[in-house]
Amino acid sequence: MELWLIVISLVAGSLMLYFGSEWLVRGGKGVALRLGISPFVVGLTVLAFGSSAPECITSIVSTSNPELIMGNVVGSNVANIGIAIGLAALVGPMAAKYDDMKLEICFMVLVEAALCVLAIFGDIGMITGILMIITLFVFLFIVFKKKGNDDSAKASYEEDVTEDTLPSFVLVLLIILGLVVLYFGATFFIDGAKGLAEMMNVSDLVIGLIVVAIGTSLPEICISVIAARRGEADMAVANIVGSNFFNILFVLSVGAILVDVPVTDSVLTFHLPFMLLFAVVMFLMVRFRNGIDRKSGLLLLGMYAVYVGVMAATPSLMM
Numbered sequence: 001m002e003l004w005l006i007v008i009s010l011v012a013g014s015l016m017l018y019f020g021s022e023w024l025v026r027g028g029k030g031v032a033l034r035l036g037i038s039p040f041v042v043g044l045t046v047l048a049f050g051s052s053a054p055e056c057i058t059s060i061v062s063t064s065n066p067e068l069i070m071g072n073v074v075g076s077n078v079a080n081i082g083i084a085i086g087l088a089a090l091v092g093p094m095a096a097k098y099d100d101m102k103l104e105i106c107f108m109v110l111v112e113a114a115l116c117v118l119a120i121f122g123d124i125g126m127i128t129g130i131l132m133i134i135t136l137f138v139f140l141f142i143v144f145k146k147k148g149n150d151d152s153a154k155a156s157y158e159e160d161v162t163e164d165t166l167p168s169f170v171l172v173l174l175i176i177l178g179l180v181v182l183y184f185g186a187t188f189f190i191d192g193a194k195g196l197a198e199m200m201n202v203s204d205l206v207i208g209l210i211v212v213a214i215g216t217s218l219p220e221i222c223i224s225v226i227a228a229r230r231g232e233a234d235m236a237v238a239n240i241v242g243s244n245f246f247n248i249l250f251v252l253s254v255g256a257i258l259v260d261v262p263v264t265d266s267v268l269t270f271h272l273p274f275m276l277l278f279a280v281v282m283f284l285m286v287r288f289r290n291g292i293d294r295k296s297g298l299l300l301l302g303m304y305a306v307y308v309g310v311m312a313a314t315p316s317l318m319m
Helices: 003-033 039-060 066-089 098-120 125-149 151-161 168-200 205-215 218-227 233-258 265-289 294-313
Strands: none
Touching: 003 039, 003 168, 003 205, 003 218, 039 066, 039 098, 039 151, 039 168, 039 218, 066 205, 066 218, 066 265, 066 294, 098 125, 098 265, 125 218, 125 233, 151 294, 168 205, 205 218, 205 265, 205 294, 218 233, 233 294, 265 294
């Protein structure tokens, strides 16, 4: 595949993934609200799924290259904290109250730790994928029962799920268009990523960990930075927390149901522990400082740079 075709595929795929997820989220939350679904539930489900939709569609179209699935999930989780939260904190110091998101952020760390343990036993297969999806829905049910009638919890989602003024049929068309654009965007992006892997003579895993991960994390990165600039820090942090456990319990599980997802030695000994390290560092920042300031943002960006630098300097971590 020629270099110019690879660049076009990656750029076009990234743009389609971004706009596809935007249209899907806008249409989905508009329809849900008009059906009488509460803003809190919409924020917990439609927005969480929408921000993880690029990763999910990428998993579906990557069944012939299953290493990309694991690389995409792990790389996206690392990029979500290292890049999205790091950049957002530089834009504006973020106050994130631990008491308000204790359940969700603890669950994120627990899910990432559980994936590290599961990886010890080898490939992630269909049964594990089904169990992970069940775990996700059980957790969403628990959170809804716990916070569904909590006015302060609902209020945290109100600003992001205001009623859309578009006609209902336009909202439905946005959902359909968003899904179609996401599918073709993921296809273009994966084709470009595979071409880049062949040209650079590196594994699909590495392309998934860096190129695909950053490309599919564009919605999270943009949402977090914009939210921080608007002073909506809790939204930026909550977006990343939800996206990270959604990536594992939904995106990875969908891929595992379609094809066994391999766990290489480098994933087990380096990439997964690094992913968990990012989650723990973010947890500690929220737990003991109730926020993430600019110095913490620089630390997260520095950690991401170290992660990529160590990977680049150690060929065995690219296999």
